Amino acid sequence: MKKMILLGLLMCCNILVLQAQERPQVFEGAEILPISGEPILNGVLIIQNGKITAVGAAGSVTIPRNADRHDASGKVIMPGLVDTHSHIGEGDGGDRSSSMHPDVRILDTIDPRSKTFNKAMAGGVTTANIMPGSGLLISGQTVYVKTRPANTIEEMVVVVDEETGIFGGLKMANGTNPLRAGGTPGTRAKSAALVRAHYLKAQDYKRKIEEADGDQEKMPARDLEMETLVEVLEGKRIVHNHTHRHDDILTAIRLSKEFGYRLVLQHVSEAWKVADEIAEAGVLGVSIIGLDSPGGKMEAIGIRDKNGMMLEEAGADVAYHTDDPIVDSRFFLRMAALGVREGMSRDRALEALTLAGARMMDLDHRVGSLEAGKDADFLILSGDPFSVYTHVEQTWIDGEKAWDRSDPEDRKYAIGGYDIFRFSSNHSHHEGN
Amino acid sequence: MSFPVRVLCASLLAVGLVMVSADRSDAQIAVKGETVYTVSGNPIQNGVVLIKDGKIENVGRANRVRIPDNYEVFEARVVTPGLIDARSVVGLAGYYNQAHDQDQLETSSAVQPELRAFDSYNAREFLVEYLREMGMTTLHTGHGPGAVISGQTMIVKTKGTTVDQAVIDETTMLSITLGSSVRNNFSSPGTRSKTVAVLRQELIKAQDYAKKRAEGETNGLDLKSELLADLLDGKVKAMVLAHTAHDIMTALRIQREFGFPMVLEGAAEAYLVIDEIKEAGVPVIIHPPMIRPFGEAKNSSFETAAKLHEAGIPVAFQSGYEGYVPKTRVVRYEAAIAAANGLGMENALHSITLGAAGILGIDNRVGSIERGKDADIVLFDGDPFEYLTNVERVIIDGEVVYSKE
Numbered sequence: 001m002k003k004m005i006l007l008g009l010l011m012c013c014n015i016l017v018l019q020a021q022e023r024p025q026v027f028e029g030a031e032i033l034p035i036s037g038e039p040i041l042n043g044v045l046i047i048q049n050g051k052i053t054a055v056g057a058a059g060s061v062t063i064p065r066n067a068d069r070h071d072a073s074g075k076v077i078m079p080g081l082v083d084t085h086s087h088i089g090e091g092d093g094g095d096r097s098s099s100m101h102p103d104v105r106i107l108d109t110i111d112p113r114s115k116t117f118n119k120a121m122a123g124g125v126t127t128a129n130i131m132p133g134s135g136l137l138i139s140g141q142t143v144y145v146k147t148r149p150a151n152t153i154e155e156m157v158v159v160v161d162e163e164t165g166i167f168g169g170l171k172m173a174n175g176t177n178p179l180r181a182g183g184t185p186g187t188r189a190k191s192a193a194l195v196r197a198h199y200l201k202a203q204d205y206k207r208k209i210e211e212a213d214g215d216q217e218k219m220p221a222r223d224l225e226m227e228t229l230v231e232v233l234e235g236k237r238i239v240h241n242h243t244h245r246h247d248d249i250l251t252a253i254r255l256s257k258e259f260g261y262r263l264v265l266q267h268v269s270e271a272w273k274v275a276d277e278i279a280e281a282g283v284l285g286v287s288i289i290g291l292d293s294p295g296g297k298m299e300a301i302g303i304r305d306k307n308g309m310m311l312e313e314a315g316a317d318v319a320y321h322t323d324d325p326i327v328d329s330r331f332f333l334r335m336a337a338l339g340v341r342e343g344m345s346r347d348r349a350l351e352a353l354t355l356a357g358a359r360m361m362d363l364d365h366r367v368g369s370l371e372a373g374k375d376a377d378f379l380i381l382s383g384d385p386f387s388v389y390t391h392v393e394q395t396w397i398d399g400e401k402a403w404d405r406s407d408p409e410d411r412k413y414a415i416g417g418y419d420i421f422r423f424s425s426n427h428s429h430h431e432g433n
Numbered sequence: 434m435s436f437p438v439r440v441l442c443a444s445l446l447a448v449g450l451v452m453v454s455a456d457r458s459d460a461q462i463a464v465k466g467e468t469v470y471t472v473s474g475n476p477i478q479n480g481v482v483l484i485k486d487g488k489i490e491n492v493g494r495a496n497r498v499r500i501p502d503n504y505e506v507f508e509a510r511v512v513t514p515g516l517i518d519a520r521s522v523v524g525l526a527g528y529y530n531q532a533h534d535q536d537q538l539e540t541s542s543a544v545q546p547e548l549r550a551f552d553s554y555n556a557r558e559f560l561v562e563y564l565r566e567m568g569m570t571t572l573h574t575g576h577g578p579g580a581v582i583s584g585q586t587m588i589v590k591t592k593g594t595t596v597d598q599a600v601i602d603e604t605t606m607l608s609i610t611l612g613s614s615v616r617n618n619f620s621s622p623g624t625r626s627k628t629v630a631v632l633r634q635e636l637i638k639a640q641d642y643a644k645k646r647a648e649g650e651t652n653g654l655d656l657k658s659e660l661l662a663d664l665l666d667g668k669v670k671a672m673v674l675a676h677t678a679h680d681i682m683t684a685l686r687i688q689r690e691f692g693f694p695m696v697l698e699g700a701a702e703a704y705l706v707i708d709e710i711k712e713a714g715v716p717v718i719i720h721p722p723m724i725r726p727f728g729e730a731k732n733s734s735f736e737t738a739a740k741l742h743e744a745g746i747p748v749a750f751q752s753g754y755e756g757y758v759p760k761t762r763v764v765r766y767e768a769a770i771a772a773a774n775g776l777g778m779e780n781a782l783h784s785i786t787l788g789a790a791g792i793l794g795i796d797n798r799v800g801s802i803e804r805g806k807d808a809d810i811v812l813f814d815g816d817p818f819e820y821l822t823n824v825e826r827v828i829i830d831g832e833v834v835y836s837k838e
Contacts, residue, residue: 295559298530298531418732422731
């Protein structure tokens, strides 16, 4: 695994070498929403070699003499959107042979040429946590990617920490999706018992590693499942836990506290019922989805657009996610806008689409805001991000224009039409693949 | 369709209710809007709508319409007619999505035009209330797609606690499905060709029945033939789901053969056969623009509504028939996406008010703010299609049925 990551890093380095001669690019005149700071009405954004080199008000930023200058007046520039829960890439996860597959990596199954990435870019998504489904208690390892055009998944992967080589989280689920009529688990209590037993085993495995103290003779036999769970126990790998009902949310929190893992609650349909408990629990984050109506499944009858507002008021860190294709990536901005309508503050809603999500993937040092030194991932919008009439005009990733609405080929992915979306399969997200 | 006695009774009941409530509160209503979209005419800046006894009494500029002293006055930035969902299954389909609240598709037989929507409409369904609070005041709802003929549809207002209080047209259309979805629910028909053969055979039998009926030789006991004869006689319309271009062409072919009144629904690939649809003079109740681009809808486009409108084809929007989450879509939201993708705000508003009413044959009652029409009015704090806009009040038949806060 590390070898592969190293290869990936080498490729990135190559790109950087190629870009070493690149001239700075300057975007002027737009309203800039840096997220990490106040909106800048007449802003300047400078990027070079895939990174942001400066952001500020016109006049306060020195524009390099050799820069390519882009007039963005009348536009809005904001960071590329960070989607904390997506199923783009047409990958899959664990199978029905077991209810827990911490060894499974979705990375190994993603089609980098999938048109779902074009669709995501059309919606402004530049970083995504691609997850296996929710039909299992542990369906596998997730992968953090940039949605940019690529031939190999290695070119898309974002490594959280070069030392550990970790590039994703662990997908877990509770509630009804992992239940099997007449099978195991058949109840919520059994689900929790199975998860506890597996983590207890992992604690034991971790203890053996620690007792070996570097002595290869004393090391336990390699076990991919246990190795992954040890990363979770050590806080290096974040758990992304699908959960809807208020009591299931609290169960997810209870298990995370017992084993001390870092938890992002995912979906959290009934967050509004336990917003204070969630905030007090000190979970790493709460990643919520918005749907156009409640219902469709029993667990989701309690979903409300006021979740964002309630969690914000309670003091929790809130992100939004698409769960694409449950909500199409092209409606990601819209989802947060509906949260604003129900009382969430505009600033927090924008953060929930960007920097908050980055924090929930340990990627806030690289993406989620427009700050010098961060990856040059940003959107040029035709207007207010929360207006229905606004379109994403350009999506830039790592300093490259990756999607451009004015290009007829690219525009297709924003609109749809004949033979644009040829997916290999429909999404069986709740089935567990 | 001829006006059945039951509808008359229901209407009388409804009028009775309105009168009772009017007596109770003794309040008629005046709605003042910074912009009043009458839809039948140009938007009125600083407009006033007067509502009396459940009907629109008057509408016009504030300086032309005097508000009587005893009228309760509501103000809003934007005032529109009540919004119309031109194709839904809400009320037959409930939000739990469990067997006990899913009555939109009967699978005992693939051809059952005799199934009446109003026998299974749950006026207390949560989704009805949910849609009402979104500004939807009229639903064309009923049996869903998935059978050759799955059953009837009807039109309701999103009010009342019983179907009798809600219904405004008992039998509006027959839901017919072409394409690949029928085979998922029935062992036969299992192909497109067989679906069409089954449908044609039923209609040919019905031609014979209709002839006998006209000659007084039928006894009314054959419910299925009665309905199919009603279709052939133009008393009910066919609403044909056809997503792909070739299924749409099949729908037009059958319509030409039998000459029944028809509305296309779904129509994901309508943009490929615009000339043909226009020539047939068939309106389209287009799929929700936010439909997931999978299966038969994989080629759907946000711009289809705009293209159909541009070609002069009447277009309305549907909430569709979701099998998972979200359990219903919201036509106001769906039209918004079309508005932002070429259709434009006012055309989009027309398509979910007067345009939809025209396609459904109820434009004499609803769909615009005109004197004498039902007082179905929505008060917004901004452009109805903007994400940040709130519905402040919903008025149906002159009664405030929703107030925010």
